Amino acid sequence: MKTYPIITISRQFGAGGTEIGRRLARHMGIPFYDNEIIELASRESHFDPKLFRKVEETTATNSFLYAINRLGAGGAYSMPISDQLYAVQSGIIRTIADQTPAVIVGRCADDVLLGYTNTVNIFIQASVESRVRRTMERLTLTENRARAYVKQIDKSRAAYHNFYSDHPWGRRENYHLILNSDGLDFDTAAGIIETYAMSVFGSEMADAIKEINR
16 A cells, blocks of 8 residues: 655654744645644544543653543443554544545654655754743743743653653654754744755655645
């Protein structure tokens, strides 16, 4: 089966990964998926979108995943709820890769599409200070609260990813390109990723973009 070129973006909280991904998709003329995956998965599974978000970015330990798993353990063969949510999201991500080129942010997409040959996996990082500053501005938090929040969300993302993947979140050898967003505006960062991705995908991405814009 044909699969389309996909750019996955993992990111430290406050490094601008979501906005960079959104601008990258807009520059390239391809679909962008972040929270959109939650909405699609919610419609397919009939689970509340809030539950997907709670599992992904709860306070930082696998103990929550264990606890919520037990909510779904109604019988000897029932699948735990967190596993059901992950399975639904993974199915959505694979369907996207089967249907269109896209930029996908988070959701363990780099691991879900591990067997796909047409993927470029990006990790966006930044200094703690710049991430705290951006979080203070974006969420109107004090410096101490912003610093704690950045640490919490990074820990949560790592815990969620590592719970379902054998490839640790943020480890450099698991990505094709690691970009430090310090000192870069979002459009410049998106342009760097676009240049890299196009050099990898070449005419295949160009042809896929033409196909979806016909």
